[in-house]
Ligand SMILES: CC(C)=CCC/C(C)=C/CC/C(C)=C/CC/C(C)=C/[C@@H]1[C@@H](COP(=O)(O)OP(=O)(O)O)[C@]1(C)CC/C=C(\C)CC/C=C(\C)CCC=C(C)C
């Protein structure tokens with residue numbers, strides 16, 4: 001969708017960075033995750049406003065506070081007899097230009113169709129209200145990612161990200177800057193989507209500007225939460241939990257978080273060579289050292305037995321996050337399950353492709369071929385129909 005240009009105006013620096021949504025390949029910063037020990041989450045919901053308020057706790061504990069907060073919001077909403085979308089639509093009708101709003105959502109759908117075709121098709125199974133809300137979230141995430149990952153990334157400064165965050169605050173308060181923001185502004189007024197995951201995604205972009213190494217998996221986990229786990233937390237309030245689900249809201253959010261982490265870890269494992277050529281190593285430094293590997297080994301890009309063994313562990317960990325995520329998909333509203341299953345199965349197969357490439361993720365890009373992609377779609381559909389409860 002070559003025509004879509006986005007901008008972040010920098011009044012002080014007197015620069016207008018045009019952000020094109022065009023490139024799907026080429027330069028990119030990476031997002032990732034860790035060894036999934038089933039941690040006992042004893043953390044209480046507290047008054048902290050940020051996932052990083054107390055550095056003494058593990059990243060997983062800090063992130064879980066956001067999960068609990070988002071889950072609490074949804075529960076509150078459920079108590080009030082869930083979403084009265086019709087009434088919300090009537091209110092919007094009175095307050096906004098209905099046609100403009102519809103057009104804004106349509107444009108979000110167009111962007112989504114252009115950049116994430118399979119996912120877009122999946123959203124067509126959802127109710128029209130939910131579908132367009134997911135599109136609006138998708139577009140905001142894509143634009144946010146493009147700030148640090150797109151063709152104009154070199155113009156992006158921490159201050160530009162501050163302005164993007166201010167814009168987010170404004171749209172949450174009903175003051176959108178443009179059509180895409182207007183669609184999201186409407187979405188967050190109708191669904192119980194907390195602002196924190198959005199703010200945390202911007203924080204992830206800040207991290208990408210200043211950090212190119214991760215000392216431990218704990219550090220990487222937080223990064224993965226920021227740039228991908230957040231997507232799960234933003235999406236579930238819109239996709240909805242099945243009314244017949246017996247799972248706790250927290251456990252569904254936990255699964256959604258796990259899917260984001262799994263996707264990002266996979267993304268990192270796929271792009272090791274590409275990232276290294278840009279001076280970036282997302283793999284935990286301590287784990288590399290324990291495997292007898294250094295940054296130089298990665299820059300050299302030789303597939304050795306040490307590397308294979310290291311990669312096997314990394315892939316195992318990513319799969320554990322996918323397993324965790326799988327338990328939650330069947331708890332979603334029936335119409336929302338198919339796109340989630342499809343994206344889970346497709347992304348998970350990238351790990352198989354890395355294995356099939358004999359762990360050469362330095363010079364060979366692991367990808368899922370068209371035939372396998374198409375074969376996954378009915379499988380995803382079948383799983384979406386099954387919907388047995390695996391969480392409590
Ligand atoms: C059904 C579904 C997938 C819904 C999510 C829709 C949505 C709002 C997507 C936004 C994605 C986005 C643009 C994120 C910005 C950051 C980013 C690019 C993250 C990477 C995605 C992969 O994209 P790509 O391969 O294009 O990466 P590059 O830009 O090339 O680097 C990520 C790796 C992560 C995205 C995270 C998800 C899709 C998590 C989705 C989780 C759920 C929908 C929760 C499902 C619920 C349960 C209970 C399991």
Ligand SMILES: [Mn+2]
Pocket residue numbers: 028029145149
């Ligand atoms: Mn990207």
